[in-house]
Amino acid sequence: MRDFRIHASGLLLEQDPLAQETALSRVMADAESLAGDFLVTVRVDCPGIWLESGAKHRAEKLFVVHVDIWEGSLLTVTLETYSDAWLTMNTRGREQLEVHAENAPRLAAALEGISALLGSKPTPADPNRHATPTETGFEDPRIEGPAYDDSWGTFEVPRRSTLLRARIPASEDEYEQTTDHPVRYFTIRRGGKTLGYMWSSFGDEAAGYEPRTAAGEEAFEAGSGWLMRLRAAHGQGLSALAALDWLAQNPPQPDIGLIVEDTPQEAPSLDALEEFSGRY
Numbered sequence: 001m002r003d004f005r006i007h008a009s010g011l012l013l014e015q016d017p018l019a020q021e022t023a024l025s026r027v028m029a030d031a032e033s034l035a036g037d038f039l040v041t042v043r044v045d046c047p048g049i050w051l052e053s054g055a056k057h058r059a060e061k062l063f064v065v066h067v068d069i070w071e072g073s074l075l076t077v078t079l080e081t082y083s084d085a086w087l088t089m090n091t092r093g094r095e096q097l098e099v100h101a102e103n104a105p106r107l108a109a110a111l112e113g114i115s116a117l118l119g120s121k122p123t124p125a126d127p128n129r130h131a132t133p134t135e136t137g138f139e140d141p142r143i144e145g146p147a148y149d150d151s152w153g154t155f156e157v158p159r160r161s162t163l164l165r166a167r168i169p170a171s172e173d174e175y176e177q178t179t180d181h182p183v184r185y186f187t188i189r190r191g192g193k194t195l196g197y198m199w200s201s202f203g204d205e206a207a208g209y210e211p212r213t214a215a216g217e218e219a220f221e222a223g224s225g226w227l228m229r230l231r232a233a234h235g236q237g238l239s240a241l242a243a244l245d246w247l248a249q250n251p252p253q254p255d256i257g258l259i260v261e262d263t264p265q266e267a268p269s270l271d272a273l274e275e276f277s278g279r280y
Helices: 023-032 097-118 151-165 217-235 240-249 270-279
Strands: 004-012 039-052 055-070 074-081 183-190 193-201 207-211 265-267
Touching (some): 004 023, 023 039, 039 097, 074 097, 151 207, 151 217, 151 270, 183 217, 183 240, 183 270, 193 217, 193 240, 193 270, 207 217, 207 270, 217 240
Parallel strands (some): 004 039
Antiparallel strands (some): 039 055, 055 074, 183 265
């Protein structure tokens, strides 16, 4: 059994992370004061930019840097990525050779720089349902195909829904959560950042909120408030489409974001909106 002296998770990568009074510098100071048999674990969330057709798309958690230190002498650094921009096929099973060409060399250069800094080549992690890591990035999944044709729909969409609804009390007083019909939606934004999308179905009584994955934790924090607003509309007996209009006409407090359009946009299906919210 090791003595966990420090376990810091969810630290944000600040502009000057080693300056005085930053979260990381405080953890470092605590670690340097320790002696004896101990383990220090630090996880830093790193925002970043991925490219597509020359356009820049920001993700609030593009990478996580995980550092383990044993007794101040043995160091392990793990780089985790939360983007499929480095793959020739995205996690929805669609080919994206141009996206790969724009981003994969950036990841390879980053791994090379980290290797030079630490004096050791990376050890690739085990393959998973998305891809097979290598010393320079990832293998081409087109050779054998991904583990699942629709990993996004099979795993990630249900997981997002579970994380979101775990934040609100259970209730039967709400709209259906899925639909096979086209949907109408509003964009939710706060402080210039898009957090997610409120939607309702054209053909049945379904409505909900889709968190924008790239916005990170903020998307889920805001989403719980919007779902409670949607539940209030349902309690008034409003149809799904009427509820969407009611939300626009009765905006909540700005802390959970604001609707930015005057009129709702349309998507051919909920699946299309889920893919959009998950990717951009």
